[in-house]
Amino acid sequence: MKERGTPGVSTVKSWGVDPRLVQFEPGFNRPINREHVESIKTSLRAGHELDDIKVRIEEGAIIAVDGHHRVTAAVEWLAEPGVREPDGGFQLGAKQFRGGDAERVIHLITSSQGLGLTPLERSAQYRKLVGWGWTPAAIAEAVGRSVQNVSDALVLADANSDVKLAVTEKQISASNAAKIVRQSGGRAGAVIAEHVEAARLQGKAKATAKQIAGNTPKDLVSAIRREMDSGGTFRAEELCPSFADLITYLRSTPSRGDTSPAQQTK
Incomplete structure (x- = not known):
């Protein structure tokens, strides 16, 4: 709470919103992680208060910018048998987000609330920014990562499905996969599979940079x-x-x- 006249203290406006009224915008929300949703529902059942979500208002619609998992969890929890809403109905705290489409993507990438993006989810958002004219250097500066990290992610964004599956299943890191894609192009998936098999024979669950180097002519x-x-x-x-x-x-x-x-x- 602000004390009138206290230097360095200001009011941040927020309001309550029924989560059932919040809409998701295709292309601006990451895939919903069911385990994370269930964890939030457990917190709600225990009576814990959730952090504010961020929304934008467009033509009267309330659209989520940050907090998709909290909204999903709250809607599902409210639909459970025996849940009693307080007088006036259950509401999530919400703050208005100011910014355009690029700013919303940057916020999605950098938000520390909830569950972080996976390497492939991040790469898809980087690719979206590149489509809007952003350079890897500009993206790196905006999200606080190295240009190399962004470049690797963009390589993965255009990789074949077998490469992405290997990264998703944590058989190889995103950076090592990107390096192999640069070297092998469309055959990267087969090369990665060879390295993963070599790692398995050595009793390892993942193809590491050291193991890949040792397995490379x-x-x-x-x-x-x-x-x-x-x-x-x-x-x-x-x-x-x-x-x-x-x-x-x-x-x-x-x-x-x-x-x-x-x-x-x-």
Whole structure:
């Protein structure tokens, strides 16, 4: 509460809103995490007060900007049998958000309330900003991350589904996956699967940077032999791009009935 005349103290206006009146805007809300919703419902059942949500008002509609999980949990809790609303009805505290579409995306990325975005959810929001003309450097400054981090996320945003699945299942980190996508392009999923399998054989649940480095050929001959052993899922020129023409030539030149470049290096 503000004491009149106290330096450095101001009033932040908020009001109460029935969560059942709050709408979600497609494209500006992250996927709902059921475990997080259930945790909030447990707090509501225990009588705990929730933090204020942030909303914007457009043509009379109340649209959530921050607090989608709190709204979802409150609506579900109110629908449970035996819940008694206070006189005047149950309300969530709400503050009005000021800003346009880009500011709403930045807020979604940086908000410390509730559950943080996953790497892939963050990458989708970065891609949206790029579509509006933002550079990776501008995004990095706005969200408080490095340009490299943003660039890696943008690479993931355009990666194939098998790469995204490996990141989602935490078989590989987002940064390591992005590095492999840069090297292998559309074949990154197969390369990642190879590294994950190698990690599994070593008793590890995740392909780490150290393990990937140890499983990566260091020279042309090793790269060519890896291609032959992989049955085609690995391409030698991905790690030895300066020898791409030579590798292509060796691959297309039969030797004793074998067309693989590995045979040409023996």
